[in-house]
Amino acid sequence: MHSIVHKRMTAALSRCLAIAALTTLSTAAQAQSAGIAPEAKQILKASTDFLASQQRFTADTRNTLEIVLKSGQKIEFNSTGRQSIQRPNKLRAERTGDLVDQVFVYDGKSLTLSNPDQKIYAQVPAPGTLEEMLDFARTKLDIVAPAGDLIYKNAYEILLDGVTEGIVVGEAVIEGVRCDHLAFRAPELDWQIWIQQGTQPLPRKIVITTLDLPNAPQFGITVTKWDLNPTFDATTFEFKPAAGMQQIDFVPR
Amino acid sequence: MTRTGKSQAFAVAIALPLLYLAGVSPDAPAVIILLPEAHAVVGAPLTPVSAAGVARRTTRRVVVAESTATQASAANATAAQQQSATAQQQSATAQQQSATAQQQAATAQQQQAAAARPPGAPAAGAVVSALPAGCKPETKSGVEYQNCGGVYYRAAFQGNNLVYVVQ
Numbered sequence: 001m002h003s004i005v006h007k008r009m010t011a012a013l014s015r016c017l018a019i020a021a022l023t024t025l026s027t028a029a030q031a032q033s034a035g036i037a038p039e040a041k042q043i044l045k046a047s048t049d050f051l052a053s054q055q056r057f058t059a060d061t062r063n064t065l066e067i068v069l070k071s072g073q074k075i076e077f078n079s080t081g082r083q084s085i086q087r088p089n090k091l092r093a094e095r096t097g098d099l100v101d102q103v104f105v106y107d108g109k110s111l112t113l114s115n116p117d118q119k120i121y122a123q124v125p126a127p128g129t130l131e132e133m134l135d136f137a138r139t140k141l142d143i144v145a146p147a148g149d150l151i152y153k154n155a156y157e158i159l160l161d162g163v164t165e166g167i168v169v170g171e172a173v174i175e176g177v178r179c180d181h182l183a184f185r186a187p188e189l190d191w192q193i194w195i196q197q198g199t200q201p202l203p204r205k206i207v208i209t210t211l212d213l214p215n216a217p218q219f220g221i222t223v224t225k226w227d228l229n230p231t232f233d234a235t236t237f238e239f240k241p242a243a244g245m246q247q248i249d250f251v252p253r
Numbered sequence: 254m255t256r257t258g259k260s261q262a263f264a265v266a267i268a269l270p271l272l273y274l275a276g277v278s279p280d281a282p283a284v285i286i287l288l289p290e291a292h293a294v295v296g297a298p299l300t301p302v303s304a305a306g307v308a309r310r311t312t313r314r315v316v317v318a319e320s321t322a323t324q325a326s327a328a329n330a331t332a333a334q335q336q337s338a339t340a341q342q343q344s345a346t347a348q349q350q351s352a353t354a355q356q357q358a359a360t361a362q363q364q365q366a367a368a369a370r371p372p373g374a375p376a377a378g379a380v381v382s383a384l385p386a387g388c389k390p391e392t393k394s395g396v397e398y399q400n401c402g403g404v405y406y407r408a409a410f411q412g413n414n415l416v417y418v419v420q
Contacts, residue, residue, distance in 0.1 A: 113413065118415060141412065143413055248409050
């Protein structure tokens with residue numbers, strides 16, 4: 001008897017909580033339909049401006065990628081990466097993980113894509129600045145340069161292009177660092193970003209939800225370490241094929 | 254082709270290599286629907302969150318759908334090879350007897366195809382995301398090719414992905 005009463009109370013409580021949750025959601029939805037919250041814009045702008053002002057930096061990242069099986073089951077793949085950037089025209093990005101072992105090097109004159117495990121690399125002449133190179137890589141070679149969009153000096157405009165709604169979710173702690181948590185909506189994708197509070201508003205985490213695929217798989221990047229005063233040497237932005245590496249071409253687009 | 258069609262085609266193209274990589278049995282019935290950023294696996298953008306990103310995703314889908322078509326043609330090629338082998342046996346028998354019109358047609362087609370390339374071989378320039386079984390590396394003029402039953406493939410990057418181009 002006691003047990004039945006308890007269950008009923010629990011059920012009633014659940015209903016109340018559900019209603020409360022719905023109310024909260026509808027409030028959030030109302031907030032979202034108002035467009036992009038000025039505070040969300042402000043926090044994002046501070047972050048992209050800060051990053052644009054950094055001349056040299058490295059970011060160590062942990063990346064997760066979901067794929068969806070036909071059954072609907074999601075499988076997650078993991079990789080880690082290190083991006084080294086020296087403005088205006090040097091970049092090295094390395095990624096290692098379940099599905100990828102790839103090095104991308106840009107020395108201001110050419111870009112090289114290499115899969116060390118498979119002993120292959122391809123190299124082409126590239127434009128003279130990071131932004132031009134990233135545009136070139138994306139439009140001519142269909143290469144997604146790791147760390148791409150954030151590196152652009154106008155990253156803010158690029159990120160918000162097409163965004164219809166944006167809110168500040170609240171505070172969060174990522175990798176032990178206190179952050180502001182923002183959430184944005186654009187056609188076909190939702191994305192969230194966590195930006196470090198304080199004088200160095202660095203992006204600490206990004207999650208992208210792909211809405212136009214079944215079960216909305218996500219891609220996430222967490223920055224485990226930022227270094228704003230890294231030591232680069234002569235080899236950081238230089239590619240020298242290891243012995244036995246085969247040079248291949250890019251398939252023209 | 255509808256978007257759904259593309260996604261499914263996309264799925265087929267990626268399924269096998271991914272399953273192998275993932276250590277999942279390739280015999281598993283599950284066919285992977287890969288999200289666009291999967292190529293991000295292979296080319297992980299720090300953030301594809303942009304209009305440019307959306308355009309990129311669309312491109313990827315189209316590209317992979319195309320390579321699916323070539324894979325399908327590779328599959329057809331294998332089937333065609335088997336058929337032609339059967340056809341040869343049949344035509345040998347048929348020479349002793351009287352060949353049927355159908356067999357003659359099959360043989361004619363096969364001879365036509367065999368002029369330059371193996372019967373049913375995928376077209377030169379076709380891009381596949383995985384090699385057929387039984388390929389052997391062969392170096393010609395310092396360039397490494399994969400000889401897959403008489404059809405030569407060369408490794409290349411398509412975007413961030415390693416693919417093979419029919420020579």
